[in-house]
Amino acid sequence: MSAPARASVWRDLIHKPFFWGIVAIVALLALNVIKDPTYLAISINPNNGNLVGNLIDILRQAAPVMMIAIGMSLVIATGGIDLSVGSLMAVSGAVSMEFLAAAGDSSSLGVALAAVGLSLLITGILGAVNGVLVAYVGLQPFIATLVLMLAGRGVAKVITGGQNTAASSDPYRWIANGFLVGIPVVFILAVLIVVVVSWVVRRSALGLMIEAIGINPKASRMAGIKPKGLLLTAYILSGILAGIAGVMSVGSVMTVDISRTGYQLELDAILAVVIGGASLAGGKFSLSGAFVGALLIATLDKTVLFLGVSSSATPAFKAIVIVAICLLQSERVRSWFQRRRRTQAPAPRVEIVKEEAAA
Amino acid sequence: MSAIAAAPVQGKGAGIADRLRRLITANPSAVPTIASVIIFVGMIVYGEVAYGRIVQASTLSNLLINNAHVIVLAVAMTFVIITGGIDLSVGSIIAFSSVAGVMLSNAGWNPIAVVVLMIVFGALFGLVSGILIRYFNVQPFIATLAMMFLGRGLASLLSTKPEQLPSDSPIRLLSEKIKIIDGPKVNDLVITPAVIIAILVVLAAFFVLHRTRTGRTVYAIGGSENSALLMGLSVHRTKVLVYVISGALSGLAAVLYTSRLGTAQNITGIGWELDAIAAAVIGGTVLTGAYGYVLGSVVGALVLGLMTVLITRDGGIPPEMTTIITGGILLVFVLLQRAVTRKRE
Numbered sequence: 001m002s003a004p005a006r007a008s009v010w011r012d013l014i015h016k017p018f019f020w021g022i023v024a025i026v027a028l029l030a031l032n033v034i035k036d037p038t039y040l041a042i043s044i045n046p047n048n049g050n051l052v053g054n055l056i057d058i059l060r061q062a063a064p065v066m067m068i069a070i071g072m073s074l075v076i077a078t079g080g081i082d083l084s085v086g087s088l089m090a091v092s093g094a095v096s097m098e099f100l101a102a103a104g105d106s107s108s109l110g111v112a113l114a115a116v117g118l119s120l121l122i123t124g125i126l127g128a129v130n131g132v133l134v135a136y137v138g139l140q141p142f143i144a145t146l147v148l149m150l151a152g153r154g155v156a157k158v159i160t161g162g163q164n165t166a167a168s169s170d171p172y173r174w175i176a177n178g179f180l181v182g183i184p185v186v187f188i189l190a191v192l193i194v195v196v197v198s199w200v201v202r203r204s205a206l207g208l209m210i211e212a213i214g215i216n217p218k219a220s221r222m223a224g225i226k227p228k229g230l231l232l233t234a235y236i237l238s239g240i241l242a243g244i245a246g247v248m249s250v251g252s253v254m255t256v257d258i259s260r261t262g263y264q265l266e267l268d269a270i271l272a273v274v275i276g277g278a279s280l281a282g283g284k285f286s287l288s289g290a291f292v293g294a295l296l297i298a299t300l301d302k303t304v305l306f307l308g309v310s311s312s313a314t315p316a317f318k319a320i321v322i323v324a325i326c327l328l329q330s331e332r333v334r335s336w337f338q339r340r341r342r343t344q345a346p347a348p349r350v351e352i353v354k355e356e357a358a359a
Numbered sequence: 360m361s362a363i364a365a366a367p368v369q370g371k372g373a374g375i376a377d378r379l380r381r382l383i384t385a386n387p388s389a390v391p392t393i394a395s396v397i398i399f400v401g402m403i404v405y406g407e408v409a410y411g412r413i414v415q416a417s418t419l420s421n422l423l424i425n426n427a428h429v430i431v432l433a434v435a436m437t438f439v440i441i442t443g444g445i446d447l448s449v450g451s452i453i454a455f456s457s458v459a460g461v462m463l464s465n466a467g468w469n470p471i472a473v474v475v476l477m478i479v480f481g482a483l484f485g486l487v488s489g490i491l492i493r494y495f496n497v498q499p500f501i502a503t504l505a506m507m508f509l510g511r512g513l514a515s516l517l518s519t520k521p522e523q524l525p526s527d528s529p530i531r532l533l534s535e536k537i538k539i540i541d542g543p544k545v546n547d548l549v550i551t552p553a554v555i556i557a558i559l560v561v562l563a564a565f566f567v568l569h570r571t572r573t574g575r576t577v578y579a580i581g582g583s584e585n586s587a588l589l590m591g592l593s594v595h596r597t598k599v600l601v602y603v604i605s606g607a608l609s610g611l612a613a614v615l616y617t618s619r620l621g622t623a624q625n626i627t628g629i630g631w632e633l634d635a636i637a638a639a640v641i642g643g644t645v646l647t648g649a650y651g652y653v654l655g656s657v658v659g660a661l662v663l664g665l666m667t668v669l670i671t672r673d674g675g676i677p678p679e680m681t682t683i684i685t686g687g688i689l690l691v692f693v694l695l696q697r698a699v700t701r702k703r704e
Contacts, residue, residue, distance in 0.1 A: 081500070139693060142445070142500045143646055147693075150633035151686025157679035267508050270501075280501055312519055312625065316512025319505045323491065326502070330495035 018292035021275045025296050028303045035306070050179040054302065059183075060252075062298035063190035064089070064245035068265060069272035069290040070197055071238030076273050077207075078227075078234050079214040079282030080134055080141030085242040085269055087152025088126055089262025092119040092246030094156040097256040100167035112171035120243040126152070127239015131232035149266065156258045166255040176251030186248050193244065197237075198287040207285075210234060214282030264315055268297050271318055274325045390699055391692055392643030392655040399662050402669065410672040416540060416548035418668070424534070424549065424619070426664035427557040428453075428612040432631060433638035433656040434564045435608035438601045440639050441568075442580040443648030444492065444499035446602065448484060449609040449635050450628035451510030456480045456613035457623035458514045460530075461522040470529040477617075478610035484510060485606020489599035503602075507632070514625040521624045524617060533618035553615040560608065565653045573597060581648025630682060637689040638663055645696050 032039040042053035068085040099115040133144035178185040201207035212220035276289020406413035460477040491502040540548035568574040576597045579587040642659030644651030
């Protein structure tokens with residue numbers, strides 16, 4: 001590879017929306033390595049040939065966040081927001097655990113699949129409720145989903161009767177804790193779902209139409225896009241993906257904690273989306289960006305714990321990150337940066353034009 | 360706008376029915392407020408008939424005592440919602456303020472300084488949201504959602520255990536029960552300084568919102584921010600101000616709640632955003648802004664409080680259902696508003 005070609009690869013990478021997310025992941029990992037030089041070590045468990053290490057833990061923890069972040073990406077791209085994903089995770093976990101506890105057959109694959117299917121069906125229906133309220137009734141998205149965010153935990157409580165239900169099912173547990181050729185199943189599953197969703201969205205006109213709604217609903221309607229069905233689809237997808245995330249996070253402990261499962265994960269999902277370079281105002285979205293964002297959040301969670309801060313305090317750090325990103329996205333800060341660049345560089349014209357074209 | 364300006368003062372001396380009819384025709388968005396008053400009266404009548412012992416001094420004074428903080432929150436939320444914004448951070452501000460306040464008073468701080476600081480903490484959170492929204496164009500629910508997590512996280516940094524207020528702390532005096540009428544058995548008309556504070560807040564808010572220039576500006580921003588700007592109203596200052604008011608009142612609500620309970624914890628106030636929003640919406644505040652009444656929100660808060668009383672009395676409804684019912688009521692009222700405003704369009 002020649003030097004200019006390499007430089008252009010670099011420039012492409014830097015202009016990728018999720019470049020700074022990757023930089024942040026590397027920085028956080030470096031921080032951990034400074035504290036413990038063996039942090040990145042990955043070993044193979046001699047008993048079963050599985051990979052063991054902090055990095056593997058991060059991949060495993062990132063999986064549920066990836067799921068809700070993908071759903072959130074699509075919803076935010078339409079110009080909406082889904083605040084109910086965390087509560088839907090709890091609902092999904094509650095449905096699964098109640099079903100498994102009632103079935104009582106801990107080795108049957110069919111029972112586990114039925115539990116997953118039932119959970120996804122119910123979260124899909126709840127997502128559809130959001131979608132109908134937004135698309136057909138015309139409520140503001142955050143109000144429609146706020147109701148479910150706060151009442152969703154009530155639904156989960158009613159399903160389990162206020163208990164933290166536990167159940168046992170080996171196939172169900174395998175989803176969250178199993179390994180396939182040494183790699184956690186849950187991560188493989190998450191990557192598969194991300195790939196499938198991005199393939200469907202990007203190979204068809206679906207993604208384009210979703211972005212069109214977010215950028216200019218009126219123009220998109222005039223161009224012949226029917227927004228209602230698409231909005232409904234986005235919210236249903238978000239609900240189902242939150243259901244999958246719920247199955248993943250409940251499966252690792254096989255207990256649903258109705259007040260903790262998925263608690264405050266809405267923020268994680270929103271954070272992952274904005275780290276991935278999407279604007280909260282809607283429009284362009286990047287599923288690979290959301291993927292990187294989810295990885296960054298899992299790394300941040302792990303780092304905060306590793307540095308000895310209480311896990312219930314992590315939302316404070318995330319809130320600071322999200323405020324910082326919102327500031328970076330705002331007109332005022334951007335124009336301030338551009339003005340500085342203009343005064344420093346003698347010929348910034350081309351660069352600015354290029355940026356405008358990119359935006 | 361003029362319809363609303365006229366609504367509270369019009370028709371003095373006319374018959375109540377006549378006045379109501381004129382209120383509705385002049386201003387269809389008053390329907391939810393009237394509906395909430397009817398619901399409140401209906402709930403009292405139903406409760407009295409079905410369970411008894413509702414219309415009596417002790418139940419009604421307990422309703423006020425137990426909901427003083429919700430009333431304050433609902434009033435705060437009314438300001439924000441009328442500008443077309445939302446404040447999702449109230450519950451977390453209460454968690455942070457009360458944990459910080461209890462820890463400070465345990466450290467031997469002057470109780471008055473502690474109370475002032477608790478309110479100041481709330482105001483600071485509100486100020487940050489306000490600045491984010493006003494100067495950096497962040498959507499209100501994103502900015503306050505970030506504050507919601509920040510407050511909860513900071514409260515957890517301070518402590519994750521229940522913090523006990525010392526039993527001789529003067530802050531507890533705020534919830535000292537004062538008997539006004541010593542009724543037979545336990546049927547006393549009781550009041551606490553906290554309730555008086557809440558009533559004062561309601562009166563002050565009523566005055567500010569309905570009788571001052573700032574209040575007019577709050578309504579004008581909700582109606583159309585651009586028009587308000589073109590009219591030369593101090594839109595920017597007011598927009599930051601409503602979030603500061605909301606934060607400061609949340610801090611005050613933390614004082615009232617902590618004085619009654621005597622403990623504070625980092626999980627205090629989870630889901631109170633829903634209560635505050637629901638109270639405001641039930642009371643007739645329209646979520647898209649520009650319409651709403653302080654007194655309506657007070658009725659909304661009392662409806663929610665009475666609902667909890669009825670659910671406890673009934674015993675057949677599991678307490679887990681409370682949030683679902685609150686959410687359901689909120690949804691019904693939002694849909695009602697939607698129908699009313701759509702008709703007007």
